[in-house]
Amino acid sequence: MKLLFLSLIGVMAGCAWAAAPKLIRGPYLQLATTNSMVIRWRTDRQTKGLVRYGLTAQTATNVIAHAGELTEHIIKLGALQPATRYFYSVGFETNGWLSPVTNTVTFVTPPPVGPARPTRVWVIGDPGTATADQRAVRDAFFQWNRGQAPDLWLMLGDNAYGAGTDAQFQGAVFSVYPWLLANAPLWPTLGNHDARSANSGTQSGIYYDIFTLPTQGQAGGLPSGTEAYYSFDYANLHFVCLDSQDTDRSKHGMMAEWLRDDLASTSRDWIVCFFHHPPYTKGSHDSDKRSDSGARLVEVRENLLPILEEGGVDLVLTGHSHSYERSYLLDGHYGYSTNLTASHFKNRGDGREDGDGAYRKPAGTQPRQGAVYVVAGSSGQVSGGKLNHPVNYVSLSKLGSVVLDVNGAELNLKFITQKAELRDYFTIRKP
Amino acid sequence: MLFYLRPFWPRRLGWLALLLWTWVAGAHGPWHEQILLVTEKLAQKPRDPELLAQRAELFLAHGFVDESRQDLVALETLQPGNLTNQLRRGWLELKARKTNAAIEQLTAWVKARPENLEGHFGLAQAYLLAGQPGAAETHLSRVLALSDEPRPELFLERAQAQVAAGLALTNTLAGLDEGIARLGPLPLLQKFAADLEMKRGEVAAAVARIQTIAARSERQERWLFLQGELFRQAGRTNDACGRYLAARSAWQALPDKLRRSYVATELRQQIDARLAEFTAASDR
Ligand SMILES: [Fe+2]
Numbered sequence: 137m138k139l140l141f142l143s144l145i146g147v148m149a150g151c152a153w154a155a156a157p158k159l160i161r162g163p164y165l166q167l168a169t170t171n172s173m174v175i176r177w178r179t180d181r182q183t184k185g186l187v188r189y190g191l192t193a194q195t196a197t198n199v200i201a202h203a204g205e206l207t208e209h210i211i212k213l214g215a216l217q218p219a220t221r222y223f224y225s226v227g228f229e230t231n232g233w234l235s236p237v238t239n240t241v242t243f244v245t246p247p248p249v250g251p252a253r254p255t256r257v258w259v260i261g262d263p264g265t266a267t268a269d270q271r272a273v274r275d276a277f278f279q280w281n282r283g284q285a286p287d288l289w290l291m292l293g294d295n296a297y298g299a300g301t302d303a304q305f306q307g308a309v310f311s312v313y314p315w316l317l318a319n320a321p322l323w324p325t326l327g328n329h330d331a332r333s334a335n336s337g338t339q340s341g342i343y344y345d346i347f348t349l350p351t352q353g354q355a356g357g358l359p360s361g362t363e364a365y366y367s368f369d370y371a372n373l374h375f376v377c378l379d380s381q382d383t384d385r386s387k388h389g390m391m392a393e394w395l396r397d398d399l400a401s402t403s404r405d406w407i408v409c410f411f412h413h414p415p416y417t418k419g420s421h422d423s424d425k426r427s428d429s430g431a432r433l434v435e436v437r438e439n440l441l442p443i444l445e446e447g448g449v450d451l452v453l454t455g456h457s458h459s460y461e462r463s464y465l466l467d468g469h470y471g472y473s474t475n476l477t478a479s480h481f482k483n484r485g486d487g488r489e490d491g492d493g494a495y496r497k498p499a500g501t502q503p504r505q506g507a508v509y510v511v512a513g514s515s516g517q518v519s520g521g522k523l524n525h526p527v528n529y530v531s532l533s534k535l536g537s538v539v540l541d542v543n544g545a546e547l548n549l550k551f552i553t554q555k556a557e558l559r560d561y562f563t564i565r566k567p
Numbered sequence: 568m569l570f571y572l573r574p575f576w577p578r579r580l581g582w583l584a585l586l587l588w589t590w591v592a593g594a595h596g597p598w599h600e601q602i603l604l605v606t607e608k609l610a611q612k613p614r615d616p617e618l619l620a621q622r623a624e625l626f627l628a629h630g631f632v633d634e635s636r637q638d639l640v641a642l643e644t645l646q647p648g649n650l651t652n653q654l655r656r657g658w659l660e661l662k663a664r665k666t667n668a669a670i671e672q673l674t675a676w677v678k679a680r681p682e683n684l685e686g687h688f689g690l691a692q693a694y695l696l697a698g699q700p701g702a703a704e705t706h707l708s709r710v711l712a713l714s715d716e717p718r719p720e721l722f723l724e725r726a727q728a729q730v731a732a733g734l735a736l737t738n739t740l741a742g743l744d745e746g747i748a749r750l751g752p753l754p755l756l757q758k759f760a761a762d763l764e765m766k767r768g769e770v771a772a773a774v775a776r777i778q779t780i781a782a783r784s785e786r787q788e789r790w791l792f793l794q795g796e797l798f799r800q801a802g803r804t805n806d807a808c809g810r811y812l813a814a815r816s817a818w819q820a821l822p823d824k825l826r827r828s829y830v831a832t833e834l835r836q837q838i839d840a841r842l843a844e845f846t847a848a849s850d851r
Contacts, residue, residue, distance in 0.1 A: 448828030
């Protein structure tokens with residue numbers, strides 16, 4: 137009898153447990169615009185999904201549900217105020233909640249065009265090793281940033297080793313950055329390892345299933361028609377994400393043509409472009425070798441850099457080499473490193489206010505003011521190389537991540553190691 | 568689904584993915600490792616059809632047409648009459664630029680599998696290579712109808728094939744509008760459509776297409792200039808001049824740092840050159 141009673145309790149407990157779905161991924165923030173935010177999460181079983189949100193934890197009583205019963209939940213919150221903090225949590229059925237609304241799960245909508253405001257971006261490249269090194273880089277950023285979330289963050293590809301499978305994304309992204317994913321919108325680009333389970337031509341596979349990215353210029357910029365490459369705005373910044381892995385990289389391909397038009401259509405003060413394959417590197421990859429990575433490094437440099445520089449790009453962020461490499465202020469160098477001449481350097485100082493001085497892009501009508509190129513592929517591992525590309529002021533085989541701060545006429549970039557040490561920094565100023 | 572990408576490929580597009588990938592991007596490094604891996608496995612099981620098929624596809628993806636052909640011949644011997652080998656052979660002949668053989672194989676394949684994207688895409692490429700854009704556009708249309716999220720390029724490729732085949736511009740424009748409806752007002756599709764509108768004398772429609780891009784753009788000078796170009800091409804001098812002047816005003820209103828991109832300075836020179844043309848003409 138006692139045994140039967142215990143089993144009954146067991147069955148009832150089992151039922152009660154089965155009744156509440158479990159949150160196994162997210163929530164994570166996507167496609168942030170000045171008036172909308174996409175919230176995604178995964179549950180262990182199919183259920184209706186809900187988001188409740190509001191301007192304080194106490195007043196988070198607006199509720200939005202999606203249709204049907206799903207395990208992959210995607211809800212877009214619309215009619216939001218720009219530059220406003222919202223408190224939220226996700227739930228199921230009609231009134232079940234997977235987490236309380238607290239001060240620790242919030243998002244801030246991007247500010248509108250207008251007065252510049254301080255913007256902080258966290259940038260990680262090739263992070264997806266799911267190792268202690270990856271977690272150390274994450275923790276060092278949190279320590280350095282005093283536990284605060286950045287305004288947004290970028291992932292420069294190879295987000296989940298070795299083949300970008302769903303399980304690998306779970307282990308290398310969702311399990312490593314749960315708090316950040318819930319508190320700051322993530323904008324990724326496709327790496328070669330991610331591409332083993334994804335296809336840009338058909339926008340299908342795991343990477344494209346996981347991320348909700350703009351195809352219609354929803355977050356600013358011109359519509360690209362594909363999630364493989366896109367642009368978006370944040371305050372006085374225009375971000376451009378290219379697909380250097382799996383999309384036609386030719387000079388007059390669809391991506392290149394879109395890029396020309398997009399750059400000529402933005403009126404933001406700063407243009408930051410990111411993609412996976414670095415145009416200048418002597419790390420675990422070599423941008424002087426056409427055979428490296430199917431000529432992607434060379435093609436990006438020869439075909440896409442001229443468009444970026446002619447369109448006024450200020451900063452280019454890449455990964456692929458598992459190192460930190462940062463250039464001087466450069467312009468017009470599309471050949472091999474042996475063809476580099478003094479004329480390609482717009483400024484050959486360190487770019488530091490307390491050193492040779494910030495890189496300045498002076499007033500006047502003279503075009504082609506230069507850009508800085510950063511390889512930030514050491515957010516999950518380091519793997520050496522000669523680290524002697526002559527365009528670079530700094531080349532480090534150090535674990536770490538990049539913090540990008542833009543405030544009005546000033547752009548500051550810092551490289552923070554896995555021990556939260558500042559190992560490089562520079563400033564670009566525009567009048 | 569048979570192909571290399573199968574283990575982590577949830578949808579039906581593995582084969583197409585592989586070929587699109589190599590078509591667009593060229594083959595490279597990691598595939599070498601894959602070939603070595605499969606070759607090692609084949610040493611244990613030399614008559615394993617799955618492995619032979621994998622290696623044939625990898626060779627093809629890597630541009631080793633002859634090696635791929637050897638594996639495929641072995642595979643065909645093991646599996647006489649296997650339908651999927653027809654698709655493989657079709658793509659092999661396409662890569663070998665034997666267009667007639669490719670068309671023959673792929674036609675047979677799509678007859679058996681009319682819903683198969685890979686077959687239609689291969690046939691379209693084969694017909695384009697063979698200089699038969701009319702037939703190519705039929706299969707590109709099938710690819711577009713069968714794709715959930717088609718590449719933007721496909722709409723342009725189809726429109727180009729239709730123009731090359733001399734099809735009615737109305738149909739081509741409708742095809743581009745289908746792309747715009749599905750993917751959004753992509754600048755390149757709208758610009759191509761604007762050119763076609765000009766070809767059929769619809770200047771206002773052409774200008775309106777450029778306006779749809781302008782409506783999404785924070786800056787106007789480039790689009791006003793393009794509209795000026797369309798009016799100029801149509802001989803509507805006053806309208807053209809009006810747009811060039813508006814483009815110049817928009818340019819002048821830009822903050823200094825935006826004017827200093829090479830593209831912006833070049834555009835200013837183009838605007839000024841056009842305006843100088845008109846001044847010269849009115850002085851004569
Ligand atoms: Fe990589």
